[in-house]
Amino acid sequence: MRQKLSSILAAGLLGGAMLGGTINASADPAGAMVGNPCAGCHGIDGASQGQAPVIAGLNTMYLDMTMKAYRDGQRYATIMDRIAKGYTDEQIAAMSKFFGDKSWPANTQSVDADAAAKGQKLHMSTGCVGCHGQTGVAMMPNVPRLAGQYAGFLNQQMLDYKDAGKAIPPTAMVMRSMLSGLSDEDIAALAAFYASQK
Amino acid sequence: MAFNRREFVKLTGAAAGLATLGLPLVASAKGSASIVVIGGGYGGATAAKYCRQYMPDAKITLIEKDKYYYSCPFSNEVLGGDKTIEEIRFGYDGIAARGIDVVIDEVTGVDPAAKSVSTKGGQKVSYDYLVVSPGVSFKGNIEGYEGEQMNKMPHAWKAGEQTTLLRNQLEAMADGGVVMIVAPPNPFRCPPGPYERAAQIAHYLKHHKPASKVIIMDAKDKFSKQGLFMEGYNKHYEGMIEWRSAANDGKVNAVKGNKLITEFEEHEPAVANIIPAQQAGALAGAIGLTNESGWCPVDQRTFESSIIKDVYVIGDACIAGAMPKSGYAANSQGKVAAAAIAAKVGGYEMPDPSYVNTCYSLITPEHGISVAGVYRLEDGKIAGVKGAGGLSPAGASDATRQVEAMYARSWYANITADLFG
Incomplete structure (x- = not known):
């Protein structure tokens, strides 16, 4: 609704000489310009349908700091580091707002129930719950939502955070120590638990 | 393309004649832009979709000669046996459901003066802006490679x-x-x-x-x-x-x-x-959108043809600076062209264009490699942002190759949903 209203306002300000009536993109053409090309890997509006992470509806501040961490070599990735280097601070701010303003999608994925149950226990006992909330929905803006995120991505992300040879943002250093005592199987269970949550 | 140059000229000549007699072929409704997209592949399907998103009131028509589209990305996996031909086949119902008129018909001529497109089935569709995404055609570099x-x-x-x-x-x-x-x-x-x-x-x-x-x-x-x-x-x-x-x-x-x-x-x-x-798809040549290279020169900011006004060429057929001829590049270009047309229709300044490409290749189902690029306009040309993009590292671990393979499949799911979903 907000987007529609602002586009009507923008259209009004631009005068009535347009051929096409309402122009949606005028609400935020710069955000759409840098945000829409991401759909190829991250899904329409960031609502991924594959194992690439959902970025729709993540906290704007988290998105902004994450893109900068990838860009500045502070966070390991197979590809996102290479891509993030292509953007200025202004572009990163625009795309972070673009995706931050979207809603988290109601995707479902099939998850091993036993692994998820084990993961839930670990989530409570290891202390993940402290930052990531009861179900993997964080209250703090610099902590990402995990509930409903893809298991493949989460699993890989935790393995990367645990790996001392891979770059990790200073703000996420706590993750390395949290994960240090967990086996690959534990990590897969945690990923299954978060993936199973809504 | 099943029309030759002479028929094409005949058709467009007739169309131009009608127009000068004051008989518009299909009147475009007042106050609403009419956008026609030719070609329903990675470029055209994207352009149609994002024109719809950016211009909810515009009349948008997608003309494609085949009822089904078979994706070139992941067609190698059909050869390898990990995908079936059905798994790379897409119909146009999703695009039609977005309020885009889908016309399954072959384009036989474009009249840039009258701004209309004619089809084999006898339709004439007028446009304010035309997007052409014709893919590639083959050059005769190998003697004897023709017909059977x-x-x-x-x-x-x-x-x-x-x-x-x-x-x-x-x-x-x-x-x-x-x-x-x-x-x-x-x-x-x-x-x-x-x-x-x-x-x-x-x-x-x-x-x-x-x-x-x-x-x-x-x-x-x-x-x-x-x-x-x-x-x-x-x-x-x-x-x-x-x-x-x-x-x-x-x-x-x-x-x-x-x-x-x-x-x-x-x-x-x-x-x-x-x-x-290869060179630009036959249609591009027939319309007169190609130069001596066989490809289509465009304003790399908007993808408007350097040769014909109000006609935009995207995808493999266009000359897009440093961007490769890939499905992802065509998808990215379709979005920029849609934004450029929306800005023109809306009477506002188009934001600085931003373009992306990522190409995954699967060496085995568990061994993926990639090349990526982020692009921007520099001195009127699409240039790779320095320091960004590039290749997967050499000598990476099996685990890394496996993650890239996982993201390759994810890419395919997401980009085809962006096109046809």
């Missing part, structure tokens, strides 16, 4: 029936056979494509006909992601894949019967896959 020879030695460079032909030949081949892939000179659609294909065919052969071999006969002396491909070939298909550069007599000049003919030799492989040299 194209079915005998499939190119499979436009996915669909040709993919099935080549797959059937691989299935029918006896163990111990040689498959030759003739790779084209630059520039061409999907630069890593022939080399991923070699790996995918070897993947099939390794598991079903392990005494067989793949030989890439190349018109070039180097190719995309070469180091990463060679590393993957050695790791998974040692002794099975051979690459012959142009300097090593790899350039095939002619085909005859079952033979491939180079400067010094004749080869008679069990299966031949000929990928000819």
Whole structure:
């Protein structure tokens, strides 16, 4: 609704000489310009349908700091580091707002129930719950939502955070120590638990 | 394209005549832009969708000659046996459901003066802005590669029936056979494509006909992601894949019967896959959108043709600076062109364009490699942002290659949903 209203306002300000009536993109053409090309890997509006992470509806501040961490070599990735280097601070701010303003999608994925149950226990006992909330929905803006995120991505992300040879943002250093005592199987269970949550 | 230059001129001449008599072919409704997109592949399907998103009130028509689209990305996996042809087939119901008029018909002419498109089925559709995404057509660089020879030695460079032909030949081949892939000179659609294909065919052969071999006969002396491909070939298909550069007599000049003919030799492989040299799709040439290179020059900020006003050319057919001819590039260009048209229609300044490309290749189902690029406009040309993009690292761990393979499949799910979902 907000987007529609602002586009009507923008259209009004631009005068009535347009051929096409309402122009949606005028609400935020710069955000759409840098945000829409991401759909190829991250899904329409960031609502991924594959194992690439959902970025729709993540906290704007988290998105902004994450893109900068990838860009500045502070966070390991197979590809996102290479891509993030292509953007200025202004572009990163625009795309972070673009995706931050979207809603988290109601995707479902099939998850091993036993692994998820084990993961839930670990989530409570290891202390993940402290930052990531009861179900993997964080209250703090610099902590990402995990509930409903893809298991493949989460699993890989935790393995990367645990790996001392891979770059990790200073703000996420706590993750390395949290994960240090967990086996690959534990990590897969945690990923299954978060993936199973809504 | 099943129309020739003379028919085309005749048609457009007639259309221009009608228009000057004051008989508009299809009047565009007042206060609402009419946008026609020709071609429903990675470029055209994207342009139609994002025009709809950016201009909810515009009349948008997508004209595509085939009822189904077969994706070129992941068609190599059909050859390798990990995907079926049905899994790379897409219809246009999703696009129609977005409020886009989908016309399955062949374009026979475009009249830029009257701003109308005519089809074989007798339709005439007028436009304010036309987006053309015609893909590629083949140049006659290989003597004898025409007519029935194209079915005998499939190119499979436009996915669909040709993919099935080549797959059937691989299935029918006896163990111990040689498959030759003739790779084209630059520039061409999907630069890593022939080399991923070699790996995918070897993947099939390794598991079903392990005494067989793949030989890439190349018109070039180097190719995309070469180091990463060679590393993957050695790791998974040692002794099975051979690459012959142009300097090593790899350039095939002619085909005859079952033979491939180079400067010094004749080869008679069990299966031949000929990928000819390429230029813009035939329609682009017929409309007059190409220059002497055979490709379409455009304003690289908007993708508006440098030759014909209010006509936008995207995808493999256009000259897009540093961007490769890939599905992702076409998708990204379709979004920029839609934004440019929306800005024009809306009477506002278009934001600075931003373009992206990512190409994954699968050497095995668990070994993915990638090349990425982020682009911006510099001095009127699309240039790669310095320091960004580039290749997967050489010598990476099995785990890393596996993660890239996972993201390759994820890419396919997401981009095809963006196009057709």
